[in-house]
Amino acid sequence: MLTSVDADVIRALGDPLRLKIVTLLARETLCTTHLVEETGARQTNLSNHMKVLREAGIVETEPCGRFTYYKLKPEVLAGLSERFAELAASARTASENKRACP
Amino acid sequence: MLTSVDADVIRALGDPLRLKIVTLLARETLCTTHLVEETGARQTNLSNHMKVLREAGIVETEPCGRFTYYKLKPEVLAGLSERFAELAASARTASENKRACP
DNA sequence: TTGTCACATCATCACTCGCTGATACGAGCG
DNA sequence: CGCTCGTATCAGCGAGTGATGATGTGACAA
Secondary structure (H helix, E strand, O other): OOOOHHHHHHHHHOOHHHHHHHHHHOOOEEEHHHHHHHHOOOHHHHHHHHHHHHHOOOEEEEEEOOEEEEEEOHHHHHHHHHHHHHHHHHHHOHHHOEOOOO | OOOOHHHHHHHHHOOHHHHHHHHHHOOOEEEHHHHHHHHOOOHHHHHHHHHHHHHOOOEEEEEEOOEEEEEEOHHHHHHHHHHHHHHHHHHHOHHHOEOOOO
């Protein structure tokens, strides 16, 4: 069952720019400079979004000299996928469980 | 691939109250009165959230006399689940694709 | 028809959020 | 050491968002 904790993760993914970042990171492990190039956003702006993704537990940081690489945590995405699949499966049978008008 | 359109759906689900509503609707088809009882929210507030979910294409309305029943659209949730699953699968191999430092 | 109920919409207010410029800080290079 | 580069943090501003009370609308019952 979806708990309120997941709302933070979902909200973190509900921003177009962050969703694009996640999509990019799903293909490659990138550092901030790469993400700035790919998205066209300012460095400061991007750093803020990365902080949101980091605090939501969606990405991990990996320092490499002066650079900071970001990579996704697949288990978080997989967990979300599973929970949505459960909701969808449950929703398919929900039409029959119509509670009577009060 | 995740498009920017999906950000709206994800954002709509990124609110704790709306997530609770969706969870409730995954089990039963309910009308506004039921949801008010279950969530404890005001009717006006709830109606606003239902509008968001409706415009995001997550729920459908079904008038029944004076009552309005809401039910989930399973295919939307299933689609989200699938996309997240793709991202997770792709992310598992992304660690190896580390782009060189610029 | 009149009243009530279920629900939606509107206007408003407080608050949050995203974006930006300025700044701080650590790592490497000269 | 001093400098530059990559990155994070901070303060501030404007836009978007959630909660609320008042109001509108359609459906049913008396």
